[in-house]
Amino acid sequence: xxxxxxxxxxxxxxxxxxxxxxxxxxxxxxxxxxxxxxxxxxxxxxxxxxxxxxxxxxxxxxxxxxxxxxxxxxxxxxxxxxxxxxxxxxxxxxxxxxxxxxxxxxxxxxxxxxxxxxxxxxxxxxxxxxxxxxxxxxxxxxxxxxxxxxxxxxxxxxxxxxxxxxxxxxxxxxxxxxxxxxxxxxxxxxxxxxxxxxxxxxxxxxxxxxxxxxxxxxxxxxxxxxxxxxxxxxxxxxxxxxxxxxxxxxxxxxxxxxxxxxxxxxxxxxxxxxxxxxxxxxxxxxxxxxxxxxxxxxxxxxxxxxxxx
Amino acid sequence: xxxxxxxxxxxxxxxxxxxxxxxxxxxxxxxxxxxxxxxxxxxxxxxxxxxxxxxxxxxxxxxxxxxxxxxxxxxxxxxxxxxxxxxxxxxxxxxxxxxxxxxxxxxxxxxxxxxxxxxxxxxxxxxxxxxxxxxxxxxxxxxxxxxxxxxxxxxxxxxxxxxxxxxxxxxxxxxxxxxxxxxxxxxxxxxxxxxxxxxxxxxxxxxxxxxxxxxxxxxxxxxxxxxxxxxxxxxxxxxxxxxxxxxxxxxxxxxxxxxxxxxxxxxxxxxxxxxxxxxxxxxxxxxxxxxxxxxxxxxxxxxxxxxxxxxxxxxxxxxxxxxxxxxxxxxxxxxxxxxxxxxxxxxxxxxxxxxxxx
Numbered sequence: 001x002x003x004x005x006x007x008x009x010x011x012x013x014x015x016x017x018x019x020x021x022x023x024x025x026x027x028x029x030x031x032x033x034x035x036x037x038x039x040x041x042x043x044x045x046x047x048x049x050x051x052x053x054x055x056x057x058x059x060x061x062x063x064x065x066x067x068x069x070x071x072x073x074x075x076x077x078x079x080x081x082x083x084x085x086x087x088x089x090x091x092x093x094x095x096x097x098x099x100x101x102x103x104x105x106x107x108x109x110x111x112x113x114x115x116x117x118x119x120x121x122x123x124x125x126x127x128x129x130x131x132x133x134x135x136x137x138x139x140x141x142x143x144x145x146x147x148x149x150x151x152x153x154x155x156x157x158x159x160x161x162x163x164x165x166x167x168x169x170x171x172x173x174x175x176x177x178x179x180x181x182x183x184x185x186x187x188x189x190x191x192x193x194x195x196x197x198x199x200x201x202x203x204x205x206x207x208x209x210x211x212x213x214x215x216x217x218x219x220x221x222x223x224x225x226x227x228x229x230x231x232x233x234x235x236x237x238x239x240x241x242x243x244x245x246x247x248x249x250x251x252x253x254x255x256x257x258x259x260x261x262x263x264x265x266x267x268x269x270x271x272x273x274x275x276x277x278x279x280x281x282x283x284x285x286x287x288x289x290x291x292x293x294x295x296x297x298x299x300x301x302x303x304x305x306x307x308x309x
Numbered sequence: 310x311x312x313x314x315x316x317x318x319x320x321x322x323x324x325x326x327x328x329x330x331x332x333x334x335x336x337x338x339x340x341x342x343x344x345x346x347x348x349x350x351x352x353x354x355x356x357x358x359x360x361x362x363x364x365x366x367x368x369x370x371x372x373x374x375x376x377x378x379x380x381x382x383x384x385x386x387x388x389x390x391x392x393x394x395x396x397x398x399x400x401x402x403x404x405x406x407x408x409x410x411x412x413x414x415x416x417x418x419x420x421x422x423x424x425x426x427x428x429x430x431x432x433x434x435x436x437x438x439x440x441x442x443x444x445x446x447x448x449x450x451x452x453x454x455x456x457x458x459x460x461x462x463x464x465x466x467x468x469x470x471x472x473x474x475x476x477x478x479x480x481x482x483x484x485x486x487x488x489x490x491x492x493x494x495x496x497x498x499x500x501x502x503x504x505x506x507x508x509x510x511x512x513x514x515x516x517x518x519x520x521x522x523x524x525x526x527x528x529x530x531x532x533x534x535x536x537x538x539x540x541x542x543x544x545x546x547x548x549x550x551x552x553x554x555x556x557x558x559x560x561x562x563x564x565x566x567x568x569x570x571x572x573x574x575x576x577x578x579x580x581x582x583x584x585x586x587x588x589x590x591x592x593x594x595x596x597x598x599x600x601x602x603x604x605x606x607x608x609x610x611x612x613x614x615x616x617x618x619x620x621x622x623x624x625x626x627x628x629x630x631x632x633x634x635x636x637x638x639x640x641x642x643x644x645x646x647x648x649x650x651x652x653x654x655x656x657x658x659x660x661x662x663x664x665x666x667x
Contacts (some may be wrong), residue, residue, distance in 0.1 A: 039455065078644065087654070088647035091456070095594055096643035105348075105638020110631035118528055217633075222464050229457050267476060269468040276461040280447070283458065288451035306316070 003133060009253060010137060013209055014145060017249025019044070019220075023227035024241050026199025031231055032095040032191035033157065034300035038094025039079055040200050041224025042101020046071045047204025049105040051214045052112055052145070055071050065144070067204050071095040071193050072201020075101060080193040084139035084186050102218060105286055112215040120210040121142065144206045151199065156238035168192060174299035175305040185305050200224070220237070222276065229279045233286055235296045244293040251278045313660045317653075321535065329599055329610065332646035339641050349628045357627045358620035359365070368619065374577055375615035377514040378569035378586070380607055382488075382593035384521035385562030387602040391525070392537040394558045398444065398459025399566040400590025401466035402437040404444035406567020408470050409436030411574045411581040415478060421495045429496060429571050436491040437567015438560045440466060445559035449552045455559070463590070471583050478581055489581035498576045510572035514611075517565060521604035532558065566590060578598030585620065588636075595643045614639065 030037050037043075050071035054066030067101050079097050080087040092117055120142040128139040159165040170178045171188045179185045203223070228250060234240030255271040318503030337355065344351040362368040382399045389396050410433030417425045443462060447453035471487070480490045498508035525531040537544040537554055544551070573585050596614050600607030 082644065082647050086648050086651040088650060092598060092643070093647050096395060096640055096647060099591060099636060100640025100644065103633050103638075103640050106633035107637055110633060146604055222461070224461050225457060230456065267472050269472045269475070273465045273468050276464045278480065279461050280458050283448055283453050284451050287453045
């Protein structure tokens with residue numbers, strides 16, 4: 001193997017990791033505030049289809065991305081109203097959001113099957129993008145790839161070094177204490193849920209505008225669920241989410257390359273199982289391994305909150 | 310005047326049974342606006358969706374055909390959900406059941422015998438249960454979240470079925486289409502209503518619901534399930550074995566989903582194809598909730614969700630709406646149900662503000 005074969009492989013790993021990173025960093029913030037939103041898959045699909053429809057309709061990918069963020073937030077808002085205001089079961093509501101998202105996105109998308117869209121443009125940074133190897137690897141991606149990494153940086157910094165981040169973590173660790181010292185638990189959770197929706201919307205936009213620039217029904221193919229697993233894998237730490245997303249991107253691409261090389265004689269579908277099997281194995285290892293007990297799930301994760309009035 | 314939300318001292322039983330009707334009414338209302346937004350005549354479309362499927366013999370029979378797997382799977386899921394065991398991979402368990410039951414049918418291809426169908430049913434239940442055993446093992450042994458593992462296994466099962474129908478189980482005379490041979494007659498479920506597709510599985514599904522009700526309300530294990538879900542601390546104090554109950558709920562659901570899968574391929578489908586179910590395993594989750602996690606309620610909600618499939622097909626043929634509208638209806642229904650459940654646990658009261666009197 002030389003650099004000419006490894007480089008395109010690395011580029012595809014980055015592409016495969018980006019939607020996972022976007023969706024899981026959003027879910028991480030949601031879960032840090034103590035809310036378990038299992039509707040990531042649904043929010044991603046909403047983002048993907050709205051991004052595509054808007055881009056086709058207006059000819060502007062930028063508008064498509066903005067619309068995807070709004071679509072992700074709108075679906076997250078439905079989840080928020082149900083679980084935070086009406087205190088519905090978070091697990092059931094998340095499942096409902098996914099079922100709804102799958103249905104609504106294929107309804108909206110039915111007119112867009114087979115419609116072409118121009119792939120999201122790569123940013124060209126004068127001089128830097130032309131450097132050998134480093135150029136395409138670091139400076140030759142589209143805006144969402146950088147956004148994913150930038151959001152991860154921002155979230156890591158926000159959670160660790162800002163007052164608002166401290167409040168958010170407090171709300172997730174002990175909602176009653178946070179409430180009793182005067183923080184608005186429900187409001188903080190709404191913000192976190194909406195941020196999760198925004199990121200899932202972006203993840204969807206990346207899929208339909210860049211990864212496979214077209215609309216296919218159910219095109220997230222379980223990535224929303226893998227993103228949920230990644231948050232647990234990362235023990236709710238932003239940097240590990242980044243690492244985890246890239247490892248999973250690597251697994252996805254590895255199976256594609258093995259299929260492409262055709263030398264191993266295994267049906268394509270068996271190779272396609274790899275990311276899902278890897279998720280199960282990873283979840284098992286982190287639940288059973290020496291890390292057990294130090295998983296650091298927010299203490300209030302999944303529990304409804306209603307202040308005693 | 311202002312409104313105040315008060316927690317009820319006890320959950321309101323009246324509201325518990327009223328909320329599914331509120332949710333259905335709200336869904337129909339939302340459907341009205343959805344159809345307006347889609348540019349079709351809302352009244353006409355609602356008629357095609359909810360009423361016209363029930364006007365023919367064939368429509369009624371199809372209602373039973375589609376309700377059967379939903380009821381069967383939802384009864385199992387409801388037992389688990391009562392105990393806070395979140396199996397959401399019934400679709401995968403159904404797929405493995407269809408595959409195992411179907412493999413038996415193909416193994417005995419062109420042979421007659423009364424034993425073939427029971428053998429298929431057993432294989433299907435074993436296949437579904439084995440698939441559910443994986444999350445059960447991982448949950449009880451390593452404390453791995455069963456939501457994620459059961460769902461991941463659904464994708465694996467779908468791909469595995471594809472491997473089989475593209476490969477070893479492909480029809481040798483099938484012009485390379487990814488499907489198996491058509492099952493021979495002794496591997497097909499008997500029809501219980503002439504000139505329709507309504508098969509024996511429908512009766513079995515109703516029996517499963519009744520058995521589930523007896524199990525839940527009259528047996529010790531049913532009591533343990535209910536206690537584990539509603540009062541985990543009490544269950545621990547009483548020494549109920551959480552591990553054993555987790556295994557029980559998951560294996561039972563897996564076996565029922567596997568049986569439903571076998572009935573699909575031995576009933577309406579008649580062969581193995583890459584997609585044996587239009588998402589029955591996921592829709593059954595809604596059926597379970599809408600039926601209030603109660604086996605008899607599930608019979609009613611199973612019929613309603615079966616109607617949503619029929620209505621979707623009907624609206625596709627008559628008004629040209631995409632089939633996906635079914636999923637939107639199903640999602641909306643669950644949203645409205647979860648939202649109106651608020652009324653079960655809380656009451657909204659009008660209160661006079663102190664300031665108003667001043």
